[in-house]
Amino acid sequence: MPTPRSTAMTITSRREFIIRIGSASAALASGPLLSACGGGSDESDTLPVRFDYGVASGDPLADRVILWTHAKHGDFDAPSQAILLDWEVAEDAAFSQVVARGQVTAEPAAGHTAKVDATGLRAGTDYYYRFVAGTSISPVGRTRTxxxxxxxxxxxxxxxxxxxxxxxxxxxxxxxxxxxxxxxxxxxxxxxxxxxxxxxxxxxxxxxxxxxxxxxxxxxxxxxxxxxxxxxxxxxxxxxxxxxxxxxxxxxxxxxxxxxxxxxxxxxxxxxxxxxxxxxxxxxxxxxxxxxxxxxxxxxxxxxxxxxxxxxxxxxxxxxxxxxxxxxxxxxxxxxxxxxxxxxxxxxxxxxxxxxxxxxxxxxxxxxxxxxxxxxxxxxMARMQVPVSILRHLNPESLDPAALPAAMQAIEAYLRARAIAAQAPQMLTDEQRALLDPTTNPKLGYxxxxxxxxxxxxxxxxxxxxxxxxxxxxxxxxxxxxxxxxxxxxxxxxxxxxxxxxxxxxxxxxxxxxxxxxxxxxxxxxxxxxxxxxxxxxxxxxxxxxxxxxxxxxxxxxxxxxxxxxxxxxxxxxxxxxxxxx
The missing domain is CATH 3.60.21.70 (Alkaline phosphatase D (PhoD))
Incomplete structure (x- = not known):
């Protein structure tokens, strides 16, 4: 159930959110929000937890979204046990209007990453989210259903x-x-x-x-x-x-x-x-x-x-x-x-x-x-097809600078034949007709x-x-x-x-x-x-x-x-x- 509405911080745009998010996270770390959280595991309460890779959200639906973080005691190579995290979703960046919360564990078996499907949300709505382990708080993210x-x-x-x-x-x-x-x-x-x-x-x-x-x-x-x-x-x-x-x-x-x-x-x-x-x-x-x-x-x-x-x-x-x-x-x-x-x-x-x-x-x-x-x-998916007369000189799988003059000649010959065909087809030579004939010069995808x-x-x-x-x-x-x-x-x-x-x-x-x-x-x-x-x-x-x-x-x-x-x-x-x- 949401907590009472507060007049704390109001952010009206994504750009403003990005500018202010750092200071907001720092302020929240020492604020009264911890009383609203489960507090995490005993280890989380005694050792600082690092969220070095930030937070992320994804695969939104009308009523839910995936929330992600990485949590460890120390850097990537430091030994660390599983860490129990509290997660929160709120309508405001001050988290005075929390609409969903729960717990998830950052497991060593998952590379110390943690994901949760936050459900029960309103469609087409912006939300803020974060993870908490004891006194350690992740950066705040913004998502949208x-x-x-x-x-x-x-x-x-x-x-x-x-x-x-x-x-x-x-x-x-x-x-x-x-x-x-x-x-x-x-x-x-x-x-x-x-x-x-x-x-x-x-x-x-x-x-x-x-x-x-x-x-x-x-x-x-x-x-x-x-x-x-x-x-x-x-x-x-x-x-x-x-x-x-x-x-x-x-x-x-x-x-x-x-x-x-x-x-x-x-x-x-x-x-x-x-x-x-x-x-x-x-x-x-x-x-x-x-x-x-x-x-x-x-x-x-x-x-x-x-x-x-x-x-x-x-x-x-x-x-x-x-x-x-x-x-x-x-x-x-x-x-x-x-x-x-x-x-x-x-x-x-x-x-x-x-x-x-x-x-x-x-x-x-x-x-x-x-x-x-x-x-x-x-x-x-579109047809990116080029005449073989050109492709044989301009093969993108094995480009050879020495072949470029021949490639340019092939391009010019093909375009010249096509222009003549459009304006005076009776003037085409046999060689030019062959260039324009898909049976003798087919087009292939490059x-x-x-x-x-x-x-x-x-x-x-x-x-x-x-x-x-x-x-x-x-x-x-x-x-x-x-x-x-x-x-x-x-x-x-x-x-x-x-x-x-x-x-x-x-x-x-x-x-x-x-x-x-x-x-x-x-x-x-x-x-x-x-x-x-x-x-x-x-x-x-x-x-x-x-x-x-x-x-x-x-x-x-x-x-x-x-x-x-x-x-x-x-x-x-x-x-x-x-x-x-x-």
């Missing part, structure tokens, strides 16, 4: 690909400044590489060398890497400011993960993949404020969230549930393997989601009465780790939505670049749009195709790829999605640097998805 029934507007901040050694996580702070209500993380929340691995060239200078310094393989390794990421002040601020809905991509496990392995895993030399996967998923569920499936199966991460009558968000797993092994462009290019690779690529049985998840998604789409149907998932590598699976999802009369809005990450594309069936029918976010810190195409000016590269992609409307291939940022009943608008917001402690935000492209109301 999902709205129910009629809702006019929802604002989501969409993230992907946060590489600790690559730069600072300014993008997380910017989401708070932009007034986002909910954080959507589409994966690569951490990376698995060693200290000399991917995008680590500036790590020493930035003071961001990864821990442990070797590639992470064991449960202890993954826990340590999460602890380092969660010590980041920008990420702490994000988690303390709004609830997060998250799914993994590949780097929470290993690069280009599929259901039985990964590109960056050597079976035997790096343990068994099944053991590595189990360790990675256990650490993920320990450190993320995610509601574990009722079955207890850590792999079962797909789930839906209803934001009243405005939108239904369906979070998918395109990595480990059922994904078949990726086909490489090298396999398609080799005379020895091309026939078999093409047959695998075109197979109607080739799966990405798997039957169980696909049936679940179809049921969710059919049952939802919300205005917008949104898929939150990892990899690009990234076969994405849905382009699983065309039958993509068609099944899009056809399901189309047959239900429900246009899809798909959110994606993974590529470190920002994209806006149409979603089309194999026959060209438009059935939705895809909004893909850039990365938090991982480098994009600018690192691999730096010989192109950004504007030149972006114009080339838009010109070559039929369904592509927009590309930013050189800036880090987030996608701010603003939903109303009339439009779903994506605002791509970038930061000018991740290599300096100070930054400036840059408003990039905006695009509105407008469909007739049903």
């Amino acid at each position: 999902l709205p129910a029934a009629d809702v006019e507007n929802v604002k989501l901040a969409v993230f992907s690909c946060a590489n600790y050694p690559a730069g600072y996580f300014h993008v997380y702070t910017e989401a708070v400044r932009q007034g986002a209500q909910y954080a959507i993380h589409l994966g690569d929340y951490i990376y698995e590489y060693a200290a000399d691995g991917y995008a680590s060239g500036d790590a020493q200078a930035l003071g961001r060398v990864v821990q442990p310094t070797h590639e992470i393989l064991t449960l202890d390794d993954y826990r340590r890497r999460y602890a380092q990421y969660r010590s980041d002040p920008d990420l702490k601020q994000l988690h303390a400011s709004m609830p997060m809905i998250a799914v993994w991509d590949d780097h929470e496990i290993s690069n280009n993960t599929w259901r039985e392995g990964a590109e960056n895993h050597t079976e035997g030399a790096e343990s068994r993949f099944v053991d590595r996967l189990a360790a990675a998923l256990q650490a993920y569920h320990e450190w993320l404020p995610i509601r574990t499936a009722a079955s207890g199966d850590h792999k079962e991460i797909w789930r839906s969230f209803d934001f009243g009558n405005l939108l239904s968000l369906h979070m998918l797993d395109t990595r480990i549930a059922a994904r078949e092994k990726q086909i490489s462009l090298a396999e398609l290019a080799s005379p020895q393997t091309a026939t078999q690779a093409l047959a695998r690529l075109a197979s109607p049985q080739r799966t990405l989601l798997g039957h169980v998840q696909q049936q679940w998604l179809a049921q969710q789409l059919a049952a939802s009465q919300a205005r917008w149907q949104v898929l939150g998932q990892q990899v690009l 990234n076969l780790d994405a849905w382009d590598g699983y065309p039958a699976a993509r068609e099944a999802v899009l056809q399901t939505a189309h047959q239900l009369g429900k246009p899809l809005l798909v959110l994606a990450g993974d590529t470190h670049n920002a994209w806006h594309s149409d979603l089309t069936l194999m026959d060209g029918t438009k059935v939705g749009e895809e909004f893909a976010t850039s990365s938090v810190s991982s480098p994009g195409f600018e690192e691999y195709l730096h010989m192109f000016a950004p504007a030149q590269l972006q114009a080339l992609f838009v010109d070559l790829i039929d369904d592509l409307q927009y590309l930013n291939a050189h800036q880090r940022g987030l996608l701010l999605m603003d939903f109303t009943h009339r439009t779903a608008t994506g605002h791509w917001i970038f930061v000018d640097t991740v290599k300096s402690r100070s930054y400036a935000a840059v408003r990039g492209h905006s695009a509105a998805f407008i469909e007739p109301a049903p």
